[in-house]
Amino acid sequence: MTPVTVFAGRKVALFGLGGSGLATARALKAGGADVAAWDDSETSREKAAAEGIAVVDLASADWSGFAAFVLSPGVPLTHPEPHWTVGKAKAAGVAIIGDVELFFRERAKIAPSAPVVCITGTNGKSTTTALIAHVLKQAGRDVQMGGNIGTAVLALEPPATNRIHVIECSSYQIDLAPSLAPTVGIQMNLTPDHLDRHGSLENYAAIKERLVSAADIAVVGVDDEPSRQMALRRAAGGRPLVEISGEQPLDRGVFAETVAHDGRSETRIVAAQDGERRVVASLAGIGSLRGTHNAQNAAAAFATCAALGLSDAEIAAGFRSYPGLAHRMEELGRIGRVVFINDSKATNADSTEKALTSFRDIFWILGGKAKEGGIESLRRYFPNIAKAYLIGAASDLFAATFDVEGSVTYERSLTLDKALAAATRDALAKPGEGEIAVLLSPACASFDQFPNFEVRGDTFRRLVAELPGFVAFGGGK
Known part of the structure; x- marks a missing residue:
């Protein structure tokens, strides 16, 4: 667990006591906050109460005393219409945040240089998250993986300079995380999805872009137009950028190419810089990384792990032993x-x-x-x-x-x-x-x-x- 000490001694409202919400309530309580939690589900409320978490009906609570309001990412913030708790928080001038925001605030307090990788995108983010974590672990790094995949972010061990957090971020989580500032931020791709929650493709894209805009190093897929525009804006700002592609060669960045070899096709990951290209890994025979989409995932993983100091050989070895994710090819x-x-x-x-x-x-x-x-x-x-x-x-x-x-x-x-x-x-x-x-x-x-x-x-x-x-x-x- 990552105890959230940034609200120690202060009152925090929380709505949503599912998996990530309950983990958030635990982390806040462990950090010394006075948590007032609520959920529409009686079963969820009873489970939280059994753990000693204060269950308070937020509909009749005095919101003026709350230092922050933590909203579960599955609860509507803006569309199709804001949840009733959002109106309560705004009327009282209480900041509305999520669990990823709490993680980054705690990181800023206890270990601001701790390495954090955040991954988003419409498709491929879970595989890319798991692949990066696997490669880093195989290379002997202390890795914590979670967020929108598997373990809630605040259920992970705390940030530390010798520990790498690899966090999958949904658009819902990004929307609730104004302090999001990863060491490496990855935007895989973007196609229309979750528009009922964001109102338009433009809003959806703008939320995704926040992750790479705030990153020390941005890794951005350029195989779709919205993401390509994000890369152009990042490049115009002069900040570190690695473009990736699963479909086309790049003059600078990391891309996949398919070549005929001994009568069979072979997908290779290529790193390009200053007019020079070198093959850094082969995906031949790796069933868990089959297909163009996984080639882009591998390109993102290579760019990220290289940025974190791994050698080509360490990354390629991690690719070869990657077991894949359940339900994803x-x-x-x-x-x-x-x-x-x-x-x-x-x-x-x-x-x-x-x-x-x-x-x-x-x-x-x-x-x-x-x-x-x-x-x-x-x-x-x-x-x-x-x-x-x-x-x-x-x-x-x-x-x-x-x-x-x-x-x-x-x-x-x-x-x-x-x-x-x-x-x-x-x-x-x-x-x-x-x-x-x-x-x-x-x-x-x-x-x-x-x-x-x-x-x-x-x-x-x-x-x-x-x-x-x-x-x-x-x-x-």
């Missing part, structure tokens, strides 16, 4: 030449695009609660689809997309178990040689049939493990 195992991929985290078309570029002859399981635009943007990848299997509420919408000019053969499976059975049957029956994929990459939220993408992915993993002849990677059944 997770290679489960195979039956013969059929490999099974759990990409349940792909809850929008942009995320699924990464999977569709990584394989040929795909038996694609998709569907759920559709996002705006559906899968229309994926048409150029339809030639990679051997057959599609539709599940959930989006079945009719996606069937209509596939029916245009008969672009994709599909089957209405409705449920995940039926889709997997059909896809496995068809994949095993396909003649020929070479690897083919049964891919769960839904391009949809899970909420029509599953509580979240993790449960959806766990269900898929369990069903795959029960298939006759399945061998998990690593040798298990």
